[in-house]
Amino acid sequence: MSDIFEEEALNCGSGGGADDFFGLRIASIFVILVGSSAGALFPVLARRSSWLHVPKAVFDFAKYFGSGVIIATAFIHLLAPALDALSSPCLAPGWRQYPYALALCMLSIFSIFLVELIAFRWGTAKLKKLGVHHDNHGHNLGSHAAHGPESVYNNQSTAAISVPRPVDEKSTSSMSDLEEGKHSHSDTVISSPIAQIIGIAILEFGVALHSVLIGLTLAVDEDFKVLFAVLVFHQTFEGLGIGSRLAYMRLPAKYNWVPIAGAALYGITTPIGIAVGLGARATYNPGSTTAAIVSGVLDSVSAGILIYTGLVELLAHEFLFSKEMMDGSNKKIAYALGSMLLGCALMSLLGRWA
Template sequence: MASSHSLTHLLLVLCFLCFLCVHPSAAAGNDTAPAECEAASQGKCHDKAASLRLKLIAIATILAASFLGVCLPLFSRSVPALRPDRDFFLVVKAFASGVILATGYMHVLPDSFENLTSPCLPEDPWAKFPFTAFIAMLSAVFTLMVDSLMLSFYRRNKKAAGGAVADHESPDHGVAPASLGNCGHVHGGMPQLDAESKAGKEATLLRNRIIAQVLEMGIIVHSVVIGLSMGASNNVCTIRPLVAALCFHQFFEGMGLGGCILQAEYGAKMKSILAFFFATTTPFGIALGIGLSNVYRDNSPTALIVVGVLNASSAGLLNYMALVDLLAADFMGPKLQSSVRLQLWAFLAVLLGAGGMSLMAKWA
C-alpha cells in the first residue's frame, strides 16, 4: 500500500501549492470590476477590527470541531457502539453521508453558481453557458474515472505479482497453479477458498482506502475555498452566523470522513496525517484569507472564476462520493439489505443529516 500513501501525500501537497500559487495571483489588483461590484463590498456591516476578532475565534472553534468530528470514529475501540461492525455505526455514517451530500448540493454548488453568474463577470461567455453544472458533471465523471483506474491498477499489479510467484514456485516445488498464492500452506481444497477470501478482503480494503483519499481531496478543496473567503471578508453580518454553521458542518463532515478512514484500516501515522489535513484546512484558509485581506478582492473577475471553478469541481466530487461510494455502497450492501428496520433507520439518518445541513444554508 506504499503507492497509495505516496499518492495521498502528493495530492495533498499539490492541492496546497495550487491554492498558495493561484489565490495570491487572483488577488492581485490588475482585475477590473464594475463600479457597483466595488460598492457592494462596503456597507454598514463592514468592520475590519470586529471581523478580525470573529475570524480568530473561528479558527480556534472550527479547528476544535473538526478534530473532534474526524477523531471520534477513530477512537471507536473505546466506544463499542461506534465500531464498524455495529448497526449504530452504519446509522451514524448515514447521517454524516447526508451532511456531505447536502454540502455538495446546498452549499458548494449554489456558491459556484453565484460566482460564475456574477454581474461582475463579462456577460460573454459566463452568462451564456451553465459552466457550474458542466464543470460539476465533468468532476463527477473524473472522480469515477480515478476511482475505477486506481482499483484496476492495483488489481493488475496484484495479478502480475501472483504470476511472478507462480513462475518461481512451480518448477521447484511442483505446485499446481490453482493452489498458489497461499504462502505454501496446503490443506486439501481450502487454499483456493482462502485465497479468494483474502483477495476479496484486499479488494474491499483498497476500495475503502480510495474512498477515503478521494473524499478527503474534495473536502480539502472546498474547505480551503470557504476558509479563504471567510478570512478575506470584513463583513461582520456574514461572518458571525458562518462560524456556528461551519462548526456544525466540519464536525459531522469529519465524522463521515473519519468513518471512511477507520474502514480503510490505515496505521496510526496515516490516520494522523489524514485527520490533521482535514482539521487544519479550513483554519488554514481563514488564516490565508486574513493575510491576503488587504489585496484579495472576492468580487474581482479572476477570483470569481477561480473560486467558482474550484467550487463546481468540489461539488461534483462530493456529490458522487456521497451517493455512489458512501450511501449506495452501504444501502446495497449485505448488512442493510438483510434488515428493513435498519434500512429505515439509516434512511431517517440520511434525511436528518441532509436536512440539518440544508438548514445551515440559511446562514452560510
C-alpha cells in the first residue's frame, strides 16, 4: 500500500502537467523566441554589419564567453539532469543498477570522435588523389580552432588546404586581409565549407535536443515562474555561444546564409518545445516514466556532444593549439580565460534553478 501512495506522490503516470498561468506560458513562447534569436543572431549580424563597428575585443569576449557557456551547459544542464532522470524512482530497479547516463554520454563522445576521424581521413585521401596538399595544422569539423598551431586564419581555420601561390604586393595585401593583419604566409588556406557546416550542425544538434526538452518542461512545470525567468537568461547566453561560433565561420559567398539559418534555427527550438508541451499538457508529465527515460537518454547524448565540442574543439584548440594564443600577451590570454570562466560561472549558477 505504501508503494502505491509513493507512486502517486511521484506522479509516475502518463498524464497531466501543471496548467496554471496559461496565458503567461503562451507569452513565454514569444519572449524566449526573442531572447534566443537575439543572442544567436547578434554576433552573426554584427560581424557582417558595415555600419555597426563592434570592437574586436567584444567579439573575442562573445567567442570565449560562449565556449564557457557550452561547457557549463554540457555538465550542469545536461549531464546532471540525465543522471537524475535515469535514476528516477519511477523507473524499474534495473535502471538504477548501472550508470546509463554516463555510459550514453561516453558513447556519444566516442561516436563524434570516430565520425570526425573517419571524415578527416576520407577527406584527406580524396584531396591527395586530386593532388592537393592538406595542411595538417588546419582541420576541424566546425568553425572552431585547428589541430595545431595555425599559420592563417588564426584559430578559426578548418579543414585547411594549402594552395601555393606567388607572393607579390597584391597577394600580400589580400593575405593580410585574411589574417586580419596578424600573420603573413606564402600559402592561402581555404576552409572547407562542408566541414564547417557539418561541425556546426553537430553542435546545434546537441543544443537543439536540450532546448526542445526544456521547452517541453517549461510548458507544464509547476514552478513555472522561476523556471521561465531563468530560461530567458539561459537561452540568451546559450544563443550567444552558438552565435559566436556561427559568426566566425569562413564560408564562400554562396554559403553566407548558413550562419543566419543556424542562428534562426536555434532561436525557434525552445519555443517549439513550449508549444508542443502546451498542446500536450493534458497528457505530458515530465515526471512520468516514459518522459524520464526519453529526456535522460537525449540529455546524455547531448551532453556527450557538447563535452566533446567544448573541451576538444573549443577549449584545447583555442588555447593550447592556437598560434594566436601561444604568441599572444599575458593580458590577451587572461582576457580570454576570464571571458570563458565568466560564461561558465554564470551558466553554472543558472543550474541552481534550471
